[in-house]
Amino acid sequence: MTFANRHIGPDTDEQTHMLKAIGYASLDALMDAAIPEVIRWHGSLNLPAAASEEETIAELRAIASQNRVTTSMIGLGYYGTHTPAVIKRNVLENPAWYTAYTPYQPEISQGRLEALLNFQTMVTDLTGLTTANASMLDEGTAVAEAMTLAKRASKSKSMTYVVDADTLPQTLAILRTRAEPLGIDLQLVDLDAAEALPGEYFGLHLQYPGASGAVRDHAQLIEAAHAQGALVTVAADLLALTLLRAPGEIGADIAAGTTQRFGVPLGFGGPHAGYLAVRAGLERSLPGRLVGVSKDADGAPAYRLALQTREQHIRREKATSNICTAQVLLAVMASMYAVYHGPAGLREIAKRVHNHALTLAGSLTAGGVEVAHNAFFDTVTAVVPGRATEVVAAAATAGIDLRLVDGDRVSVATDETTTDAHVAAVLQAFGVRGTAVADCGAKPLARTSEYLTHPVFSSHHSETSMLRYLRKLSDRDYALDRGMIPLGSCTMKLNATTEMEPVTWPEFANIHPYAPAANTAGYERLVATLEEWLAEITGYDAVSVQPNAGSQGELAGLLAIRGYHRSRGEAHRDVCLIPSSAHGTNAASAVMAGMRVVVVACDDLGNVDMTDLHAKIDRFKDQLAAIMVTYPSTHGVYETSIADLCAAVHEAGGQVYVDGANLNALVGFARPGKFGADVSHLNLHKTFCIPHGGGGPGVGPVAVRAHLTEFLPGDPLEPGEHHAVSAAAHGSAGILPISWAYLRMMGPDGLAAATGTAVLTANYVAARLREHYPVLYAGNNGLVAHECILDLRPLTKATGVSVDDVAKRLIDYGFHAPTMSFPVAGTLMVEPTESEDLAELDRFVAAMIAIKGEIDQVAAGVWPAKDNPLANAPHTASAVTADEWEHPYPRSVAGFPEGVDRTAKYWPPVRRIDGAYGDRNLVCSCPSPEAFED
Known part of the structure; x- marks a missing residue:
């Protein structure tokens, strides 16, 4: 039996029965009758013939073998970590967790919601703030959302946002992408050089510890920012916060970051659960999902999503964010890592990490190598004039990747997986011996407050207890492993075990997103092939898998359109037409891309009202940037007017964005890039089998025609005019083998x-x-x-x-x-x-x-x-x-x-x-x- 026969539920006899019930002799006859001939494609996809499950695993093994798993000491927000086996097997590899849907039906999602409440509690305890959401897409996205939250909540009229020059470079790239369309002026300030802050600004972003590893006392800066009405965000490392004073304790309004180092594999950049937390008074401005406690009909405590449930569908262009998803599966893993280790266990891990950094710094100093900062947690920046490249190369020879800052500086980051042998090998690369311990100057910033005091964080430290806790929670939920989830627009189909299997292979799981190119040939091959296949399926010329959610794919596509118009001297084109039936994220994304939303009516049959469309085009002809339409329509219909719609928008100088949410009704029968669309985002967590994971992870690749190719997202670490929408060049690359395997086997x-x-x-x-x-x-x-x-x-x-x-x-x-x-x-x-x-x-x-x-x-x-x-x-x-x-x-x-x-x-x-x-x-x-x- 072929894989396709196992993926497709109804067999031949069942299909015949179903076709008879609706009056058609064959699937082809049904599709010919359903799909308008104006878009119907009668060709065959130029993809490899279907491989068996065994052949596909063998091919993926060969691709994975081209990745070189080394010891990464690069840092920059991504760290080696040990995923406890009980969590790996019973969450990451367990369909009871990974095939669940977003908990919009809370009565059948109590297990997931409890795990997410643990996540929120973990974040608020460690950051010292009052409310955290149920995860963000990554650290860069979380920080960008913090910036716009500060703009909304600050009383300052200024459009200036001050950013610590020691911010993670990928975060800075995301901030630039988000700030420019909104007219926000980013100003970098070097805190080491004591550069003066501007006279007026609405927000201040601080990195804690900094990208260089430096730990600074930010209390006075925060006080000064508050004095002139600005809100302060601290991007904090949660593991460091087990030893360092919490952002809330030094007056921060917002904290943002990642929980990746809490047991979540590197995955070449993702997926990882970002976090966002706020002080009291800001909780109702918090973007993303928020789990709250309510009561059921009997008065018993019960969990549910609070406040922001599907905010984009309610507020549309007035929504505060286009984020309609989270990273639930990864947030569950991170929360369970904290539950399993507890406060004492986390502190012990942090101490071990810090002690390795102390040993490095002390030995380097004793060996005559200057260390840039005397206060640090896990990252030591060494000053080696003219020798940096040589040191990095020497470490690479020993199988260890360090960060080349510039020709004179090298950064070394320790983590949970660092051993004494790693430290000795790094010192040898510097030409230094010894194990002297530095006196870290961060002692005045040492944490004295308690955290993770809730009983859940002290109750499940044995594997038996943890195993039963995970089973108890999963039993409270309903996922695809129990039965059908017939959700419109969400495509809850089979997530085959063979597709999932490669995700946890070390060659895919343990690769740092900024690893040297020599170590990542397998990933680059996988990404290039997948992008090529997706382009063929959609009829576009180029694809980027960087967006790590459908919402980010929307933003990337609209930014490509914006860049195209600006490159032609038509920056005044800023109107985005959106049908009244569209997904709510469409309108929110358009606003984030600096566009004005104009709504187009739908007729009584749910189709775009062509009369109203032509009237809106005539009215805004000179300002028209784009139209966003979902096809088939949000109402689940193949609209016959789609070709006419595309032609009318193009004639007026606009671009056509086709939302790919419903691509599951087109693959193999119609190609948006050939029936008039210029750009689409796809949902790999819908059409292409990445599981929903209880509300994330997802991947939202953006596909474009040739004239938009140069405006696709770029690597956040590469200089240039391009924009980046995710903190890693290939977004959530760690789950791309799932869609690759699906296409290869089908x-x-x-x-x-x-x-x-x-x-x-x-x-x-x-x-x-x-x-x-x-x-x-x-x-x-x-x-x-x-x-x-x-x-x-x-x-x-x-x-x-x-x-x-x-x-x-x-x-x-x-x-x-x-x-x-x-x-x-x-x-x-x-x-x-x-x-x-x-x-x-x-x-x-x-x-x-x-x-x-x-x-x-x-x-x-x-x-x-x-x-x-x-x-x-x-x-x-x-x-x-x-x-x-x-x-x-x-x-x-x-x-x-x-x-x-x-x-x-x-x-x-x-x-x-x-x-x-x-x-x-x-x-x-x-x-x-x-x-x-x-």
């Missing part, structure tokens, strides 16, 4: 078959449910694309049963709900994907039909509107086994509705959660155990 025929089957399953579900729930939109021949929208509004109007009631009742039937109220309030958007077989599709259809029967019971007055299985859903085991039962329906209907397998029942750990209570009573760190006892 081949051109398998990819087309997957697309056809995805469209088939959506139309099958629509056909089966249409008589029970209206299907809101359809395209050619009454067909949908890869998803369909079920309209519950008439039922809600007639009975009071809401879309929330149906979503929560689906939990009782053993399903994750479809996408709720997007893009149309009061609806459910269903995307079955190609990976679900007929039995699972029919199980979902049966559940939806049974729920319609329950709604009819409410309509008929058999069950009261406020006391019925839908209004009270989901039902916990505790609820249905309670001594008292006062509801007008039996316990069996509550807990074991029609069609549910009693031997494999999923029980949600909590009842329906009160979201409003959680927002009014904001608690975003671990509650005390007593809260659960009460």
Whole structure:
């Protein structure tokens, strides 16, 4: 059996049955009927023929062998770390964690949410601030978001942002990318040279420790910044904060950084969980996701996403950030690293790291080598006039990579994996012997406050306890390893084990993003091949995999358009047309790229209103920069007017951005780069099988036609005019083997078959449910694309049963709900994907039909509107086994509705959660155990 046959759920007989149900003889006939001929492509993808799983693993082994795993002592925010085996096996390699979706349905996400609350508590404790979010994309992104947060929250009218010259260079590159379109003036200040700060500025960014390793006392600078109304961000190393005074203790308003060194592999740059924390008073301005504590229908404590849930979809161009995702899987790993080691264990690791740095500094000084700073944590910068290249080369010969700062300076960073032998080899490279220990001048900055005092950080230090804690949390969640997650727009398909396997190989996991080129040939080959394949699939000329989320792919694409117009002397083109149905991140990204958003109406069928489009083009013809459209549309329809739309925008001098969120309905049948689009971002965590990980990681490559190629993101460490959107040149490179393996095993025929089957399953579900729930939109021949929208509004109007009631009742039937109220309030958007077989599709259809029967019971007055299985859903085991039962329906209907397998029942750990209570009573760190006892 081929891999494609294993990836695609319905076999040939099942497909025949489904095709018959919707009236088509073959997949090709279905696709010919569904896809407008104006964009239909009848060619074959120029990709290698499908390889077997065994052949693919062998090829990836050969590619991985071209990477050279050395001892990295480069630092710059990326460090060697030991991933505890219990965390590696039971989180990173466990589908119960990596195949889960974003916790928008909190009742079936309690395990993940608890782990993220641990993450937030870990960050707030170590930074000394009051509130942290549930992770950011990387350190550079976190710092950039801190800058814009400071701009929003500061009372200063200044557009100047002051940046410590000792900031990590990749972070500085991200700050420059983000600042320029928003009109923010970055001013670098050398704190060592005591350069004067400008007279007025809205924010100050400090690196702690600095990129050079220097640890400085920033208290007076922070006080001076506050005196003139500026907010202060400290980019802090969390491991260092176990020994150094916390940013909050010296007055910082915001702290940002990465949690990579808490057990997360290097991965050639990612994925890693960044962090962002704020002082009291700023929590409601915090971008990204925030886990909070609320209560369920029984009054029991329960976790949920608070405040910013899908902010971009609510506030659109007024959103404070385009970040709609996080790095949940990596944040869970980092939080569990802290849980496993506890405060004493983390401090011990930090001391060991610091002591190795002390030994290096002391021996270098004793050997006549000048050390640039007398206060440091893990990074020692040595001054070796004219010898720096020679020292780095000597260390490389011993298998150790150091950082060449310039011709006269070398930086050496110690980490958790550093040994005495490494230190001795580095000293030998400098031509120095001995093990003298330096007297580090950071003692006045030593931390005296406690951290990680919550019992969770002192309860699971044995592997037995840790293993059971991880199992307990994963059992509270619903992921793809349990059943179907039919979320529209999110493509929750199979994440095959063979695709996942290479991620943890040392040759991929243990490569520093700034390792010498001689060590990274395998990665460069993998990236180049994947970019080439993605360009072929989409019909574009070039692809960059640097964006580490779809939101960052959007920003990169819009910045490419902006750069193109400016290169032609048309900087005045700043209007971005966006249909009213678009993903909310589109509008937020456009604003971040310095564009003005103008909304284009949609007609009654959910299509872009072409009359309104032409009117907006005429009105803004001279200012038109771009249009952003999703194709197939956000309503799950192949719009017939897409070619006309592209032509009209091009004629007016604009560029066409096609959001690739729905590419799963196009691969092998239509290519955006050939039907009129200029740029797209793709979602490797949707169409190309990188798992959602509970809300991240993701990769959002940007694909462009030839005239935009020079404006693609560039390496953040390379000088030049290019912009960078991620802190590493290839973004989250560590998970690219997943998509590479998927494409290699599917081949051109398998990819087309997957697309056809995805469209088939959506139309099958629509056909089966249409008589029970209206299907809101359809395209050619009454067909949908890869998803369909079920309209519950008439039922809600007639009975009071809401879309929330149906979503929560689906939990009782053993399903994750479809996408709720997007893009149309009061609806459910269903995307079955190609990976679900007929039995699972029919199980979902049966559940939806049974729920319609329950709604009819409410309509008929058999069950009261406020006391019925839908209004009270989901039902916990505790609820249905309670001594008292006062509801007008039996316990069996509550807990074991029609069609549910009693031997494999999923029980949600909590009842329906009160979201409003959680927002009014904001608690975003671990509650005390007593809260659960009460």
